[in-house]
Amino acid sequence: MEDKVILLDLWSSSFAMRVKIALAEKGIEYDCKAENLFDKSPLLLEMNPTHKRVPVLIHNGKPICESLVIVEYIDEVWHDKSPLLSSDPYQRSEARFWADYVDKKIFGIGKRVWSSKGEDQEAAKKELIEYLKTMEEELGEKHFFGGDTIGFVDVALVPITSWFYTFETYGNFSIEAECPKIIAWAKRCLGKESVAKSLPHPHNIYAYALGLKKKFGSA
Amino acid sequence: MEEENEVKLHGMWVSTYSKRVELALRVKGIPYEYIEEDLSNKSPLLLQYNPVHKKVPVLVHNGKPLAESGIILEYIDETWNYAPLLLPEDPYQRAQIRFWANFIDHQMFEAVAKVLTTDGEAQKTAIEEAYENMEAIEKGMEQLFPDGARKIDGQNLGLLDIMVSAVLGTQRANEQVQGVKIVDPERFPLMFSWVEQLNELPVVKGVFPPHAKVVAFLQFIRKNALKPSSS
Numbered sequence: 001m002e003d004k005v006i007l008l009d010l011w012s013s014s015f016a017m018r019v020k021i022a023l024a025e026k027g028i029e030y031d032c033k034a035e036n037l038f039d040k041s042p043l044l045l046e047m048n049p050t051h052k053r054v055p056v057l058i059h060n061g062k063p064i065c066e067s068l069v070i071v072e073y074i075d076e077v078w079h080d081k082s083p084l085l086s087s088d089p090y091q092r093s094e095a096r097f098w099a100d101y102v103d104k105k106i107f108g109i110g111k112r113v114w115s116s117k118g119e120d121q122e123a124a125k126k127e128l129i130e131y132l133k134t135m136e137e138e139l140g141e142k143h144f145f146g147g148d149t150i151g152f153v154d155v156a157l158v159p160i161t162s163w164f165y166t167f168e169t170y171g172n173f174s175i176e177a178e179c180p181k182i183i184a185w186a187k188r189c190l191g192k193e194s195v196a197k198s199l200p201h202p203h204n205i206y207a208y209a210l211g212l213k214k215k216f217g218s219a
Numbered sequence: 220m221e222e223e224n225e226v227k228l229h230g231m232w233v234s235t236y237s238k239r240v241e242l243a244l245r246v247k248g249i250p251y252e253y254i255e256e257d258l259s260n261k262s263p264l265l266l267q268y269n270p271v272h273k274k275v276p277v278l279v280h281n282g283k284p285l286a287e288s289g290i291i292l293e294y295i296d297e298t299w300n301y302a303p304l305l306l307p308e309d310p311y312q313r314a315q316i317r318f319w320a321n322f323i324d325h326q327m328f329e330a331v332a333k334v335l336t337t338d339g340e341a342q343k344t345a346i347e348e349a350y351e352n353m354e355a356i357e358k359g360m361e362q363l364f365p366d367g368a369r370k371i372d373g374q375n376l377g378l379l380d381i382m383v384s385a386v387l388g389t390q391r392a393n394e395q396v397q398g399v400k401i402v403d404p405e406r407f408p409l410m411f412s413w414v415e416q417l418n419e420l421p422v423v424k425g426v427f428p429p430h431a432k433v434v435a436f437l438q439f440i441r442k443n444a445l446k447p448s449s450s
Contacts, residue, residue, distance in 0.1 A: 049355075049358075050359065059311070064314045069317045069318050069321070076313065077310050089294050089297040090280075090294070092293075092297065093285050096290045097286060097287055
């Protein structure tokens with residue numbers, strides 16, 4: 001039976017980028033449907049009634065929601081190519097722990113870094129650097145969090161790097177100055193085709209953020 | 220061939236996160252040593268095992284530590300991969316269960332906590348949110364279990380049973396303290412029946428603290444949250 005795979009997407013969403021990387025790593029053909037979050041499609045509302053947000057993977061008509069749940073699903077179904085998680089339960093748990101850390105801490109703080117001001121922004125910047133330094137420690141001397149090839153944690157973290165230029169410009173700071181290892185790791189990830197074709201150019205993200213600020217008034 | 224299997228759990232007597240792991244260990248029949256942590260005076264061992272979050276629960280298996288209850292539950296299922304399985308084998312069903320486990324763990328838990336720690340207008344808003352979340356769960360569970368109210372037995376607990384037990388199991392105690400019934404039997408019959416059945420199971424009764432102690436603890440939380448000045 002031929003697999004029919006659809007992704008409900010938003011090009012600027014770091015969560016959606018995770019899914020695109022996973023699909024590319026596995027060489028899966030899919031239909032990418034761009035969503036407009038200010039005018040959500042009936043399909044999105046039907047497939048994700050709980051959260052009404054992207055990404056949503058629709059596999060042979062059945063929806064899967066939440067980016068890391070989707071990535072694990074992809075890894076389990078298309079398990080014979082480019083495994084993203086180890087087969088060892090302890091290593092799998094470690095990878096899930098760090099992906100969860102990325103979700104809770106890093107993805108959570110991003111918006112505050114570029115859209116807040118004054119003391120709130122300074123605090124957000126400090127936190128972001130602290131979290132990225134923790135990731136640097138976890139990376140250690142490895143090429144990727146997954147070892148020699150990209151794995152679950154790389155897929156979870158790398159999309160946010162497309163937002164770094166936006167954070168730095170609005171926050172007036174340099175992430176590379178504080179976390180050179182993360183920047184070096186991000187460059188290595190971008191050397192992979194699956195990542196390069198899934199991440200937008202950082203300047204496009206900046207233009208997008210600028211557009212959002214204008215639309216909602218800079219607060 | 221039997222490997223040496225030393226399992227220790229660092230927990231706290233009323234932490235629902237800690238209780239989830241205990242429930243899973245007991246359901247699987249895994250012997251473990253329990254270490255009670257004083258969260259106002261965390262042990263050096265806890266800080267060594269969980270330097271990132273410094274929280275309970277921490278499971279230590281043959282000397283290797285694991286943190287974050289959801290992740291620990293999946294580790295238990297994968298390592299002691301015999302029945303009852305906490306997650307089904309089919310990837311699509313696993314994805315559905317993970318989705319709802321996350322929802323109950325994060326959104327529902329936060330909603331329940333907000334109702335407990337607010338009053339007046341803020342609590343009214345929190346109650347509305349909690350009901351919205353309950354509706355989403357009720358609808359989601361209707362789809363996941365189309366044959367209606369589930370028959371629960373202690374031999375077959377899964378990940379969602381554990382999550383529901385941990386987050387919604389103390390609802391009678393919550394209601395006593397905050398005056399609000401979140402798991403309304405008329406609005407949410409499937410969830411109400413599920414929670415009631417879970418609370419009757421000997422394995423659940425054996426893990427969760429007695430009603431009176433939970434009430435006292437929740438009263439303490441509410442009192443502190445509603446204090447006029449925060450320090």
